Amino acid sequence: MSAETTPVDEVGWQKQWDEAELFHADIHSDRPKFYCLEMYPYPSGKMHMGHVRNYSIGDAVARFKRLMGFDVLYPMGFDSFGMPAENAAISEGGHPHDITERNMASITEQIKRMGFSYDWRRTLKSHDPRYYKWNQWFFTKFMENGLATREFSPVNWCTSCNTVLANEQVKAGRCWRCNGPVTQKEMNQWFLDLPSYGQELEDGLDTIGFPEHVKSLQRDWLGRSEGANIRFGIVDDERDIEVFTTRPDTLFGSTFVTLAPEHPLAESLVVGTEHEAAWKALYDEVASMAEFDRIKNMNKKKGVFSGRYAIHPLTGEHVPIWIGNFVIATYGTGAVMAVPAHDERDHDFAKQYGIPIKRVLVMEEGGDADAAMDKAEVDLGWMVNSPLEGFDGLYGSEAKQAVCDALEKAGRGSQTINWKIRPWLISRQRYWGTPIPVIHCDDCGPVPVPEEDLPVELPRDVVFGQGNPLTTSESFLNVDCPKCGKPARRETDTMDTFIDSSWYFLRYTDALNDEAAFEKTIANHWMNVDFYCGGIEHAQMHLIYARFMTKALRDLGLVDVDEPFNELLCQGMVNKSAPFCQPCGITLPTIYEGQPCPHCDSELGSRSAKMSKSLGNTVSPEEMIERYGADTVRLFILFAANPTAGMDWSDAALDANHRVMVQMRGMPEQLLAWSETTSPMDGWLEARFSQRVHEFVEAMETYDLRRAVEISHYEVIKDINWYVRRGGQNLDVARRWLPAWAQMVSVSTPHLAEEWWAALDSTSGLVAGSNLSLPESLSEAHVLTLSGEQYIRDILDQARKVRNVAERHLGEPASKATFVVSPEWKREMATAALSFIGEGGHPKQFIPVLQELPLAQGERKGEMMGFWGKKMLPQVFKWDDASRAVICSALDEASVLSAASAFIADELQLSEVIIVLGESEADDTGRAGSAMPLSPAVVYA
RNA sequence: GCCGGGGUACCCGAGUGGUCAAAGGGGGUGGAUUCAAGCUCCUCUGCAUAUUGCUUCGCAGGUUCGAAUCCUGCCCCCGGCACCA
Incomplete structure (x- = not known):
């Protein structure tokens, strides 16, 4: 079996990464740190494409930074408190705790199958008392410093969720979660004084790398x-x-x-x-x-x-x-x-x-x-x-x-x-959240639970579906007042689950600490998050709360940073086409495909729509992984669109990406079968590889993941194809560059890269644990080599373009071609113009300069002046930097072409290719007039 | 109404003064390879034309030697905010 057809043992590589503990984030004082984070997910039982996209982006960044020698903190955990689990418990019986644990186990397994490089040791879950204990501890501190207050006031009440909502959580008069109606109710509730940080939250926006529209959203909300x-x-x-x-x-x-x-x-x-x-x-x-x-x-x-x-x-x-x-x-x-x-x-x-x-x-x-x-x-x-x-x-x-x-x-x-932003109402009349650590005493009023009694754990003996479940637990309710010792009652409200997600990134830095929420020096080391990736839907809730909480905790002296996230990337949606009725303007579930519109009976078109269960246009990641492997899914997701853009799911494109993967699977085998034969093209491939590595690194550093993948998985293959077409097959070059290529490949398709890495002699260990050594930047000689080759490609393109028309004139297929290189005076004129403009001269002022030049002194002066205005002036600006360098360099077009004439003849399937210098004695074509520097005239015969 | 983001070829999309008839992918096309299918490689994919000419980057103007890119006005789409004092 050839390498091409052997499937990659993805799970096997995952096991090896695990055993080698490559993704454990430990602090090395000699390395820079990088904190890469994705918004931690609510653990529904199944991973969906949105997750896959989110984590494929984050993982690529994390792996890249590791390659570049950073200590990378890249954790994963679960936002595991919240109403879906409680609602499931009500509808199917059972307990939210069990449902949550079950869901977490199943989604964890699916996430792991993708091979993301998380430090799983640090996994945290909101519903773990070791985590929510700190929510409670913070809350008691906030009571002390006046940030948490209890007020009787009109609040938003969601009738179907049976709970109050914070102001930000009401969207167009409806509940953000269930879309149910929201009414006003006057109640005693706990608030955090978010507006007192309003100015800081507003000013902070100028110091962080959030997308413009997120900043604008936040400013609107702060008001x-x-x-x-x-x-x-x-x-x-x-x-x-x-x-x-x-x-x-x-x-x-x-x-x-x-x-x-x-x-x-x-x-x-x-x-x-x-x-x-x-x-x-x-x-x-x-x-x-x-x-x-x-x-x-x-x-x-x-x-x-x-x-x-x-x-x-x-x-x-x-x-x-x-x-x-x-x-x-x-x-x-x-x-x-x-x-x-x-x-x-x-x-x-x-x-x-x-x-x-x-x-x-x-x-x-x-x-x-x-x-x-x-x-x-x-x-x-x-x-x-x-x-x-x-x-x-x-x-x-x-x-x-x-x-x-x-x-x-x-x-x-x-x-x-x-x-405009109001105090954050954090009380919820629901069970599956952090109990608010307060005891109500008739004499002392609301008293915070003392630190040594934390956490206040959720009791299991509750009844669901009849109002606030905690009020049904006698064991929970009855308690003595910590201040005066008289019988008192516990607070039965729990905290908004956005509390959990407002500081989890701090907990990750020191996730196993049982003495404190996190050790200050450790949190200071890792914070803030260098790259934060998640959906736009969190722009005005989570991202405001998290920024607020970071500042509030800073003011408790727990950490030094002012802002939690440096760079925010909001990934686009994953869409798939769904039936669409133009006249009605509505998108319909996929079951209507091929049918007329159920409302107006007209023919349905299609439109790209966000994947959703209700439309039925979802794609199961599990199924795709099973069919193509995790690497193919990752490659497709990263290549189909830029991270921030919406992405259309396409089965055809996925299939095409899989073909790329299959092809790449056999690459090392193919390249290592090359011989020791050297060729003039070897230098070109060396220069090209070096250039590609630089381009790749630059793309990754600007989070232009699509471009990076394009380089590692597409451009390099094209380069190799060209090299082989031009007669290259040097094993030495292949050996030298395969490791770096494998490293580039590992960022998006890590399993495949390990196969490559293992197939090479010069490498040891795992590519996931390797460091990339950046090649020296391109020398002038390299640039010239690349340009010379580009010249050949351009000439071929041009020759092909003219050919059809030419053959129509010839009345038969062309058998030979003459390339008429531009006469020397055109190049002199171009060089002079380029240096004039390069020194800042205005094109209009070049005419007098030209008139003084030796080349314009003869009887052809008039012709040359005309040529300048009509042909050379527009062309001078069209040359790119590389072409300009070539024109001004010593490169001799005629000899480059002559050296490649056999190749050109072969490519164009001609029996003969002749190279002549325009206006020379050898030139009997009379077509030198249309030849320009870098653009010879082509005459077919 | 206000704020932010957009409108690019059959489709998706890159491109923010000259390298742009416009990357890349998808789809389509023709060819090479093959007993054949697949895979792979190459060509073409606005119109014209013996060689860079014409038209095209939402519409209409303008600036410039030169505009998809800058400016002005308008139209449309998406997101947010909205009798917020």
């Missing part, structure tokens, strides 16, 4: 807005109404103040008055509504006059207090100053309720301060009509500043920054 908090007094009342505004420059135009219906002041202002009923109606309408629906309905503005007046903080003027459905209680202060002249929303409202509109800005300097307003003028403008001295004429930030200064002086307000 920084600069403005002022302003306190309005209330007529006949001690209290104040505090409003937030981004436009203090319009303060003098404020003609009313609006409160959210739930604002604590609203009720007390109207209670017992004629306005109470109207307020109550508005409150009831709004309070039960999900925030999303409420915002959607805000265009239907409704307001109720409270019957009371506020006192303008600078003018003392009395303005009415309204209660409006468009003010959100949880944003800013839950109250706004309304400026109908310069805010569209207030303008609408004022018009609807007949409230005066007062212009205080003009949009042009010196504009008419009394001009009528038919719509709100919301841009920055110049202050006018100010009732106080010193404001009129101020613009923009100057105007804002002046108003803020005045407020500060009056003690009625100050500049401030408001964040």
Whole structure:
């Protein structure tokens, strides 16, 4: 059996890697470190193509960095808490713990079959008490430093998940996980004060390598807005109404103040008055509504006059207090100053309720301060009509500043920054998560569980499916207060599972530590993550929480880094075509393939769509691995698209990649069968290999994995084919370069590379444990060799192009060809022009220079000047750097061609190839006119 | 409405001033090899043409000796945000 047909024993190589402990990440003080990480997966029972793509990318990077001599930390673990396991337990019976362990075992096996180079010793799982103990410990520290607080407030409630959700976890009014409806509920819940890190989270974005769209997403979520908090007094009342505004420059135009219906002041202002009923109606309408629906309905503005007046903080003027459905209680202060002249929303409202509109800005300097307003003028403008001295004429930030200064002086307000992002609600009324380590005592209130009693473990004696499962465990609930010793009750909520994933990367650095979450010096050594790869879906939850948590833990003194991830790569989706109805604009499940549209009966086309169970356009990795092997699947995945781009699954392309693998399987055998014969092409192959290694390394370093694979698996083969075509077959060269090629190949198809490595004499051990020695950079001689050969290839291409037309003229197949090399004066002109432009000269200014040149002095001067403008000028810029070097070098086109004439004749299947110098005596073709440097004219006969 | 990313040949996609009629792959085509299939290798795959001419990188203009690439306006697609004060 030849090597070509022997399958690679992938599992055998995996065992060898394992035994050699090659992927254990240990610290060597003489090596640089590299932390390569993929977002740790939720352990469903089956690995899907998204996982395969994600890990194939990460593994290629990890293997490359190992080749380059780095200590590589590349761990894998499981985000194993979460509702799917609990829901499965409810529906099929059983316990989430058992379901999770079972799923983890099965997905682990599938992941291992791909041969990824993880340090499996460090595997962590969220539901392990040795892990979640630290969630609890952090939480108690956060209680101490005030970052964790308990608040009674309206929260998002998912009716089908039976739990509350953080603000970020509500997507378009629906639960991010189950897409069920989300309503508002007022509850006592635990929050982490994420907004207190808002500024740092915003600023940090400028220091890390996240893709632009992820940064933009995060900025949207953080929602920084600069403005002022302003306190309005209330007529006949001690209290104040505090409003937030981004436009203090319009303060003098404020003609009313609006409160959210739930604002604590609203009720007390109207209670017992004629306005109470109207307020109550508005409150009831709004309070039960999900925030999303409420915002959607805000265009239907409704307001109720409270019957009371506020006192303008600078003018003392009395303005009415309204209660409006468009003010959100949880944003800013839950109250706004309304400026109908310069805010569209207030303008609408004022018009609807007949409230005066007062212009205080003009949009042009010196504009008419009394001009009528038919719509709100919301841009920055110049202050006018100010009732106080010193404001009129101020613009923009100057105007804002002046108003803020005045407020500060009056003690009625100050500049401030408001964040759209709200405290992170981390309580969940579900079982399968970290118990919140708090004991509620009637006397002492909420008391943190003392450190020595951690972890608070999840009890097994719970009943699922009837509300919060932890409330059904008597053994869990009843406990004595750690402070006063009286009987008390445990907190029954568990933590959002995003807590688990917000610091797991730190745990990996010191995963086996039972004394601490991680040792500070070790975490500092490995952190931060140099390359983080995962899906875009985590851009606004996981990636904000993880950044927040890193800073919060840093402030507990546990680690020194400010940001967890240096470089983020969001891999694209894996798509496959699915039936698509153009008129209906919908993608249909694959069962409709070949049928008419079930809705409109028209013929179905197809469209690429994200692989999903519901569409049925999924591909099973297991099946593909079984059929083609892990290497083929990896090669296809890395080559089919750039990591960040969407990728279309194609069975045909996969098959084509498998052919490449089969072909490569036999490469060492094929090359090692070469003889000791040397040829002039040996130098070319040497130069080419060296160039390829450099190109490969550069591609990998910029995470251009597709290009890297293209070089290692495609370009090198083409190079070898060319070499052989040109008569090369030197065993020495093959022996010298096969190891480096195997190393390049090992990055994406590691099992195949081990076969190669083992087949070579000069290598020992495993390629996975080897280091790549970078060849010296290309010498000038190398570059010239490569260019000379490129010249031959270009000439062949060109000759082929002309041939068809030529044969039509000849009326018969051509039997010989004459290559007319460009006359010497053209090359002189080109050289002169290139050096003129190379020194920064403008092409237009070359004409006078040309006129002075010796070559342009004869009777052909006119012809040459014309030639410059018409032919040479455009061409001069078309030559690339290599060609320019060749033109200016000593390379003699005629002799290069002569040396290759037999080869050219052979390639073109001609009986004779003649090389002549244009305009020389030997040239009887009369076609020298169209010859250019590096581009001889070809005349067939 | 605002922010970000896009629109490239039959398809997927690279390309961000001249190396661009435009990489690479897929698909298609013709040929070599073979008893034959597979594998492999080579050619072609916008139009024209005895040799780089014409048209083409969403549309329309502009800058430049030169534009897929830069600028302006417009259209369309994807993602996010959105009466957020």
